[in-house]
Amino acid sequence: MRQEPIIEFIDYSFQYFSQAEPTLMDINLKIYPGEKILIVGPSGSGKSTLGHCINGLIPFAYEGEIKGTLKIKGLVAKEQNIFTLSKIVGTVLQDSDGQFVGLTVGEDIAFALENDRVNTLQMHDTVAKVAEMVDMGKLLKSSPFELSGGQKQRTSLAGVLVDDVDVLLFDEPLANLDPATGKTAIEIIDDIHKSTNKTVLIIEHRLEDVLHRGVDRIIVIADGRIIANMVPDELVSSQILIENGIREPLYITALKYAGINVQKDMFPSHLDTLKMQKVVQPLNAWYKRIEEPEKQDEKPSILKVENLFFSYDGKKKIINDVTFDISEGDMISIVGKNGAGKSTLAKILCGFESQDLGEIYYYSEDIKEKSIKERAEIIGLVMQNPNQMISKSLIYDEVALGLRLRNVSEEDIKERVENALEVCGLSPFIEWPISALSYGQKKRVTIASILVLEPKIIILDEPTAGQDYYHYTEIMKFLERINKMGVTIIMITHDMHLMLEYTPRAIVLLDGEVIADTRASIVLTDSNLVAKANLKETSLYFLAEKADIEDGTLFVQRFIDYEKGVREANEA
């Protein structure tokens, strides 16, 4: 006889009062104590809502109509309150910055204890012990500003571990983390799972990154229903992921391109377990067949940065002797860990900050004397969070704003706005209020509002952050299209896939210095670079290694070329 489930959904449906349709429908799910489970699904599928049902935010913070039953540790969830549930289910929320309520690490970890009226001395003891569990013992007095993304995540984890909960729920733990930190986060979660044997639920759409350490089961949610509940090996061999807009591991894509029929008995959920007998030969053959693409003609330089230096306080150099040259029509990525100087570099290029030393040339013109407003007509910046850019309530007005502020005549404005919306695929929504749009559409509105000023260069800060595979592909295809129209695109990103698939060239920053400026396939296969810049080697490289392909970097490059061909064929 198996144990009683710790979480049990029986014919469960949920509808937010503010929504016309139920977000979750006919959910039947049992989760047993000690299991480690991954819940995946595209944006808007209801996976976060499912998490909210488990931790009690639904129905206690977000109201709505519940049908069916949800039992947590044998208790009917809706008859409890959020505080009782929080003693059973500990939640680590997506944004580790936003949930940092204390002024120091120690205080933040202690938050739940404070609310339980634990006395101050005992609290200091418990906090010290728990902090030790997640390796934060030495940083108890640090403020959130001094911590890295990974350290914030550890703090959040400690903050729920102080309660000795039965279930740990991670809501998109990888969002906002750089690749190396994300990998460490998954390792920490796994270690905690193994050492405490608590039930672990991870809600995330970055499947390959989570599978870095094994999980017992994966539950796939789409359109509010559970459409799969199976072991990882079975899921990655199926078509379910692709059909539902979830990215499969990149090495699986390579196997499929090579015509290999991926089966459950090949143990494909992790590269280490993958059986290679049926793989080596076809993979080698496929790789040798891919032709090298024709060399592109050299284009003139559009943006040249020479020996750039910058510092906020006159002491610490944020940008330290940066030099690079970007050609007309390039699409490149700038990568590096948080604090490496990527955003500062973008701010200097846009004129928000001015360099201490060095030159920036647009074609051959030094743009030092140009104001922010004048530079915006050359270089546009799209911020990461569209909510930070949108200030009008109607799409038309928002896109027209930059032109109106430049006193362009209403007739010209109309024409240019319509053009920009057309390019961004937003023409049908021209009369719509912005509040009715999805996150991805809002992002496109912000891009349109920059495009309308007709800059020759656009810088995008994390254009795909928080997007599922479907929306990611949509945004990237769209950017590729405007790139083909002649706009030079620079992307600041943590997303290895983006870098690999869409930008032939990557500039890697470390402590304000350029440590590499080369092909993405070279960056992501150079273990030295990868370690320095908090990146992660692509799984394709290890696949090549396992299949005895000598030149792993070339294999990765060929994969990129092949995929580009597939994309172009699909477009046409």
Place this chain on the structure above:
Amino acid sequence: MKLKLFSYNVIDTPIHRLSGLTKLICFLLLTFAVMFSYDIRFILFVMAFSFVILKISKIRFSQIKLMLIYVVVFLITNAILTFLFEPEYGVEIYGTRHEILRIFGRYNLTQEQLLYQITKVLKYASVIPLGIIFLLTTNPSEFAASLNGVGIPYKVAYAVSLTLRYFPDIQRDYQNISQAQQARGLEMSKKASFGSRFKNALLIIIPLIFSTLDRIESISNAMDLRGFGKLKKRTWYSKKTIITGDYIAMGLSVLVFAMSILISIFINGSRFFNPFI
């Protein structure tokens, strides 16, 4: 960027070790004592005292430079205006008249006026360092704990510390939004008229409000999920136990406070020290 003005800095000095509540009470007692008395001897004494404490709490000049500039400008303006509007106020108070300098009309410089105005400037000069010490040596959460300790509801006290926690974040958002909007052509400099600057400020404030609301939603969820508001009372991680130093500090402050009152009643017979009779 960190917020420079009013930033609490973590060092270990006898003053930092005091509890926030002690510091608040001492600050109020001393301020009242100085504001009550117009005895220049007493005020000089308190001023010397507050500078000694400033020294002990290891506050560097660079930290408070900006604040001091504002204070000096304020004091000078205040002194000039007082003289312009009430050149005879000192004479009125002290009841005698010793002229030093004739300027013109009713503007004559008297010893009485000089004493009155110098006393007034010194009053500010002794209270302001105390305020600076309080702000820069008190951990906001610990202060929240102290407020809660004197009976202020913990939700209110926590709101104070949470505001301080998120203020720099919101300030950074503001800066980012403002720069992005300027890139779209927003004129925020003095070139624009007041009316259009006001309208333009709205274009920054609206996105700021929306992104702040997002932030608030995620904080309040995080707090709910960790049991905030469950019980009528809560304890505080950063609460300090009252130590000997607290008793000494409070004792000293009560003493200074009592001195101020006693000097007025028994020595001067009024709030003013009058050397002219």
